[in-house]
Amino acid sequence: MWRDAALVAGRDLRVELRSRVTTNQVAPFSVLVLILFAFALDPDRQLLERLASGLYWTAVLFAALLAISRSAAIDETDGVRDALRLSGIDPAGVFVGKAAAVAVVLLGLEVLLGVGVVVLYGVDLAGAGLVVLAALAATVAVAATGTLYGALVSGLRVRETLLPLLLLPVLAPVLIGATRAFEAALAGVPTDGWPWCGLLAGLAVLYAVAGALAYGTLLEGS
Amino acid sequence: MTSPTSTTVTGTPYGDGRAPDTPRAAGRVAPGNTGSRASRVLGILALGSIVLLVLYGLVWSPPDAEMADSVRLMYIHVPAASFLYAGCFITTVASAMWLRRRTPGWDALAGASAEISLLFAAITLGTGSLWGRPTWGTYWTWDARLTSTALLTALLVGYLALRRLDVDPTARSTRAAVLGLLLVPNVIIVNRSVEWWRSLHQRSTLVKLDPTIEGQMLVALMVGFLAVGLVFTWLLVHRFRVAWLEYQSERLDLDLALAERRAEAGHAGEARESTPA
Amino acid sequence: MMAMTHAGYIAAGWGGAAALVGAYAAWVLRRGRTLSRQVPPEERRWS
Secondary structure: OHHHHHHHHHHHHHHHHHHOHHHHHHHHHHHHHHHHHHHHHOOOHHHHHHHHHHHHHHHHHHHHHHHHHHHHHHOOOOOHHHHHHHOOOOHHHHHHHHHHHHHHHHHHHHHHHHHHHHHHHOOOOOOHHHHHHHHHHHHHHHHHHHHHHHHHOOOOOOHHHHHHHHHHHHHHHHHHHHHHHHHHHHOOOHHHHHHHHHHHHHHHHHHHHHHHHHHHHHHHHO | OOOOOOOOOOOEOOEOOOOOOOOHHHOOOOOOOOOOHHHHHHHHHHHHHHHHHHHHHHHHOOOEOOOEHHHHHHHHHHHHHHHHHHHHHHHHHHHHHHHHHOOHHHHHHHHHHHHHHHHHHHHHHHHHHHHHHHHHOOOOOOOHHHHHHHHHHHHHHHHHHHHOOOOOHHHHHHHHHHHHHOHHHHHHHHHHHHHHHHHHHOOOOOOOOOOOOOHHHHHHHHHHHHHHHHHHHHHHHHHHHHHHHHHHHHHHHHHHHHHHHHHHHHHHHHHHHHOOO | OOOOOOHHHHHHHHHHHHHHHHHHHHHHHHHHHHHHHHOOHHHOOOO
């Protein structure tokens, strides 16, 4: 399965790199969201800085919706789905590969947004260990959940509108956990944040397993 | 299986809803609706319990010491919330059963239960905020219970949206079943996370009826559970039957379309044969 | 009974719930009748 996963991850990443949509469109969009928050909330620096964790993760979620949508779109073109089914590739491998590709893309976006938040909102980085681990756990959780839900809406005309509706309520706990972890880290009280990091890790594992199990059914049933 | 006949001016291919002229040997006549003797009995019991609830809830039980009369909203709110969760549970179990057995009844049950759960979610949120206004001064607070219920409502809306897709019925049912299977786990995760989160900022302002609730108020609450439960069940029975009929109707439409297609192909074949080469 | 405190909220809550349930029940029953006309009696399992 792991070889299959690597195969699929490689393919997805190559498609994304070649098309450059992520770099040229999704990344600017996510920074734009950060900027819009400043317009909405009045750039009194104190306010933006205080809210930075929440605004950051909200921007990440919006960008994730786009990344996941694109990941699902790769398999919608003619015959790709059938080819996947017939090729004998383990569906769980397809899932892990796609989720991994989405995670890599998301991590890139998160670094970019992190720089954005430090620069635009005047945030002082602190508690690096917690920040990195929480971000990793949250990213895996978002990628795994998103890939599963992406398969649920794959191939549909309404994919673009249905995906956010289905995915965002499910990701609310991830948003809660990631924001709390970041807040704790930035406030210099990482001990408060580690339990939330644990929650994120739990969610990541849960959805990774669920996705791996369910992907086969979805590939066949559609 | 009846062969498709052309629709008459007055009716549908299967008659116009009156009892067909089939022999009554079995003693049963097809109704033109989703009722049955069992569901009628259920309906009457439900109505009766509603009357009891109105009496107990609005008249016979006393106002609460702290909340005054707004506690009367709880006699609907608490049971509605409970059956909301029950409905989600039914949807998840039915989704799991569909994935195992692939019989349409389970899919119909999953969808029916989710729709009724959404109705009850609306009632839960509505009565909850109407209770909140005189008690806390606002229609909405971000306490754990209300927030979780709001997210649960979003989950249900999403699930029902997925069910309305215009795709091949089996694909639709498969996707809906996977989503439905995830419903209860999502609800549990959301509830726990939100509770944990909100407990950091507020002492729990969960709606907890005084555990020493007793007397007429306890009776009113019990009657509330009874009435809401019977209404839920009655609605579920009928909505399930409607879903079943929808499935049958769709299946028959498909059969009809297939038969017509074959008929066309047959005629085209004959035409080709009859024209001289 | 109208000497109840918060009578407006209670009326809105109970009335709203009744209206929602009633409207939904009416819709379900009506849809049941419409569909019953289109589906032959052998295809159902209740009577």
